[in-house]
Amino acid sequence: MASFYLHIPFCRRACHYCDFHFSTKLNYIDRMIVAMTEEMRLRKTDWQEATFNTFYLGGGTPSVLSKQQLLLLKNTALTHYSFTSDFEFTLEVNPEDVNEDQIMSWKEAGVNRLSIGLQSFEDRDLKLMNRAHSSEDSLRSLQLAVSHFDRVSVDIIYGIPGQSDELLQKGIGKVGDIGATHVSAYALTVEPKTALASYIEKELIPDIDEEQAERQFLVVLDTLTSRGFEHYEISNFALPGHHSVNNSSYWKGVSYVGIGPSAHGFDGKSRYWNIAQNHKYMNAIEGGALNFESEELTTKDRYNEFVMTSLRTQWGVSYHDLESEFGAPYLNYFKMMITPFLLDALLFEEEGVIRATRKGKFLIDGIASELFMVELKTNRI
Known part of the structure; x- marks a missing residue:
């Protein structure tokens, strides 16, 4: 199976923390959608052997699209690519866009899973991040979504x-109590060239407190797991049977096609990424070409990604899978490198699988990077 991702590069306003690719100029959405349908046609020959089980619209803010635009994207994909009959169709939406009419439009377009960008139930937090919605919108949108969709992520x-x-803790508990089936929880990070970075540099906003972030990670973890959510990836929690099929594909190394400016694609051996500039993207496609870069992943690259993505999940790194995919030298290297983390109780081994401990989970990206193969010198491993 493979996954299908579309990047919708439009937002009504810029959040202070966001460094994703988007534009707040919405007057050429139709032109962009047509360009994205053409990209699907231009890329289809590379994916003729693939069958897709997800169709995911992220961004940006995909909920700025009309039903007709959603249908055009979906129908073009179904025309040129092979999908399972029950594919997961996720639409990322903002709380201020959620109303009865919109929900009916999304369902009529085939959406069967919503991902709502609540971020917080507190107006103070939402204002600091320059979100367009209020705490009341957060509550109302979630209540409305769960009354119409069986699968709702926040x-x-x-x-x-x-x-x-x-x-x-109160807000996280409310998410579970209202009926969300999936939660993606992220620590606020300060990205270069964002408004948040500028405000912190000017001392208008306090800097990020790592101790607070680690403590609150555990608040989220404990609150959700006590309500029956599985912590199946460091930033993701789901009720049984409600894991994100799309996101799980990335963590398991499954191939995926990416459509739209700045979108990435991966075929198992190589990765491409489209230009992150809307007009250059559209101009190239309107001229019959694609504007992207690509790289062939080495065995070392694939090993490093395998370690990073696997350690972030509840499934961990299997000795058997690692050796089968990369060979005994890589397994021996991995076993050597994890030793100090086992001794510090940041990782643990159970039946040939390495996973993060409770103490190690918040630190897992840093731990994984310490296990990377920096130089491929087989005589040393």
Whole structure:
């Protein structure tokens, strides 16, 4: 199976923390959608052997699209690519866009899973991040979504300067109590050239507190797992049977096609990424060409990605899978490199599988990077 991702590069306003590719100029959405349908046609020969089980619209803010635009994207994909009959169709939406009419339009377009960018139930946090919605919108949108969709995911941000542990726990609990089936929880990070970075540099907003972020990660973890959510990836929690098929594909190394400016694609051996500039993207496609870069992944690259993505999940790194995919030298190297983390109780081994401990989970990206193969010198491993 493979996954199908479309990047919708439009937002009504810029969030202070976001460094994703988007534009707040919405007057050429139709032109962009047509260009994206043409990219699907131009790429189809590379994916004729693939069968897709997900169709995911991210961004950006895909909920700015009309039903007709959603249908055009979906129908073009179904015309040129092979999909399973029950493919997961996820639409990322903002709370202020969620209403009865929109929900009916999304369902009529075939959407069967919503991902709502709540971020917080507190107006203070939402204002700091320059979100367009209010805490009331967060509550209303989630209640409305779960009354119409069986699969509803929400995004939550923790580690916000001044954010209260108690209010965060209350908000996370509310997500579970109302009926969300999936939660993606992310620590607030300061990305270069964002408004947030500028405000922190000017001391208008306090800097990120790593101790607060780590503490609140555990607040999120404990609150959701106590309500029956499985912590199946470091940033993702789901009720049984509600894992994100699309996101799980990335973590398991499954191939995926990416459509739209800045979108990435991966065929198992090589990766491509489209230009992150809307007009250059459209101009190239309108001229019958694609504007992208690509790289062939070496065995070392694939090993490093396998370690990173696997350690972030509940499935961990299997000695058997690692050796089968990369050979005994890589397994021996991995066993050598994990030793200090086992001794520090940041990782643990069970039946030939390495996973993060509770203490190690928040630190897992740093741990994984320490296990990377920096230089491929087989005589040393």
